[in-house]
Amino acid sequence: MRTSVVIIGGGPAGLLLGQHLNRAGIDNVILERRTRDHVLGRIRAGVLEIGTVEQMRSVGLGARMDRKGFVHDGTIISYNNDEIRIDFAVHTDRSVLVYGQTEVTRDLYEGRDADGAQTLFEVDNAVIEDATTDAPFVTFTRNDQGHRIDCDYIAGCDGFHGVSRPTIPAEVRREYEKVYPFGWLGILSETPPVHDELIYANSDAGFALCSMRNANLSRYYIQCDASDDPASWSDQAFWDELRRRIPGAYADILQTGPSIEKSIAPLRSFVCEPMQWGRLFLCGDAAHIVPPTGAKGLNTAASDVYYLANALKRHYLDADGAALAGYSERALARVWKAERFSWWMTRLLHHFPDQSAFDHKMQMAEVAFLKSNAEAQSVLAQNYVGLPY
Template sequence: MRTQVVIVGGGPSGLLLGQLLHKAGVETVVLERQSREYVLGRIRAGVLERGLVDLMGQAGVDARMKAEGFVHDGTLIAYDNDMFRVDFAAHTDATVLVYGQTEVTRDLYDARDSTGGDTHFEVEEVSIQDADTDAPFVTYSQHGQTHRIDCDFVAGCDGFHGVSRKTIPEDVRREYEKVYPFGWLGILSETPPVNDELIYANSDRGFALCSMRNANLSRYYIQCETSDDPANWTDEAFWDELRRRIPPQAAEALVTGPSIEKSIAPLRSFVCEPMRWGRLFLCGDAAHIVPPTGAKGLNTAASDVHYLNQGLRQYYGEGDSAGIDQYSIRALARVWKTQRFSWWFSTLMHHFPGQTEFDKKMQLAELALLRDNNEAQAAMALNYVGLPY
């Protein structure tokens, strides 16, 4: 088999790239390790930056998102039982859209089906070969049979544990990592959100986040030990702890109910440089991870897709390789800025082991500055709605 671009990974970034390239007449084959049902069953963030919203429009898959998504033009920050609002629209003339990543993925799969896109699920032993030559190819096994796809380029959209990043020789790639000494215990419940906008709470008991998926589906998180186990938390214990960490007015308005999903997510900052090796390009979690504070994971993957889509369109449409040659530099320049924001927001809102009274006072001073200073709020709003591509 031969195609122009092999996309390793059938999550939202790989599917979005495939749909954008289809619009440009570029052929792709998508390889996904899991089943379609498994991919659509994953619970992920649901805050979409303006850039991702625009890309969904360019891909022609934004109709349901626009009809069912919730526009948020601000967010709430709580500390010391007080709460203030950062107005995104006032500071940036832009907003974010709350729409579940699962729904983004579903829309992209439906679009790929409608265009007859070639997608292979439950593939194993994926190997990217000769990526540093002009004739790369990908081999894989599926249902006991081995297959080979020759191609012009490979897009590695297969996540942190995928094969793509590991294909780049160790003496070529450099990796940067910060592991945070806590995790997030999250639950999903069929209850109305406690507020129309997200609430990020800094508490002496630890961080908390009140989020949502839609008008009757809420997502809540509390900071926990990395060694903790969701089985240690009854629903009642979770709700009680959440109430202790959010302002009284929010705690009183909280509607509780049985959890339909409960899990613990570790927090990590990670970047791999470069994001290109020969004809292999890394996108999204294959190249970088951010802590979930500020919801930059999927959104930063989307910016990678934007730069790679531009480069490949330029290559196939104009015979110009400048875009793909500059891909890694352009993508990483924005990646590091989103890393900085995620690190800053995480440092501001969480309780760290060994935190001194001085450290706590510095957090409170920074929060007070954010509350009282328009320039500080404007900087946060700009990063939250998404830096321009």
């Protein structure tokens, strides 16, 4: 088999890249290790930057998103009962859209189906070969049979544990990592959200986030020890702890119910440089991880896709021989800004085990400055709705 671009990974990054290429008439094949149902069953964040929204529209898949998504013109930052509303419309004239990552993935698969583009599921033992030559290829097994796809380029969209990043020799790549000493215990419940905008809450009891998927489906998180077992948290214990951490006005009206999903997400920051090696290009979690504070994971993957898709289109459609050479530099420039914002939000809103009384006072002063300073609110808003590509 031969194609122009092999995309390893059938999550939203790989699918969005494939959709860009399909629209441009560039052949591609997606290889996915799991089943389609497994990919669609993943519970992930759902805050879309304006750039991600515009990309979905540009590839012809914005209709359901625009119909079912929830436009958010602001967000709440709180410390105990002290609230700050960050007004995106005032500070940026832009907004974000709450639309679940599962729904984004579903739309992308349906678009790929409509295009008749090829996606191979349950692919095992994928190996990237000859990435630094003019004739790269990928070998893999599927249904106990060996296969090979020859191609021009390979896009590694297969996540942190995928095969793409380790293909780049250790002496070539440089990796930067910060592991945070806590996690987020999250539950999904079929209850109305406590507020029509997200609430990022710091308190004397710790961090909490009130989020949503739709008008009757809420997602809530509390900071917990990274070694906690979700099974050790009863629903009642979670709701009681959440009430302790959010402003009283919201704790009083919080509607609770049985959890339909409960898990703990570790928090870490990670970046791999470079994001390209020969004809192999990394996108999304294969190259970088952000803590969920600030909702940058999917959106940063989408920005990678934007840079790579445009470089591939310039290469194939405009015969621009230099277009792909600058992908890593362009992508990383924005990645590091997203990493900074996620790190800053995490530092502002969480309790750290070694936090001193001075550190605590600095957090309080930071919140006070944010509340009193329109320019600081503007900086937060610009980063939250998404920096320009």
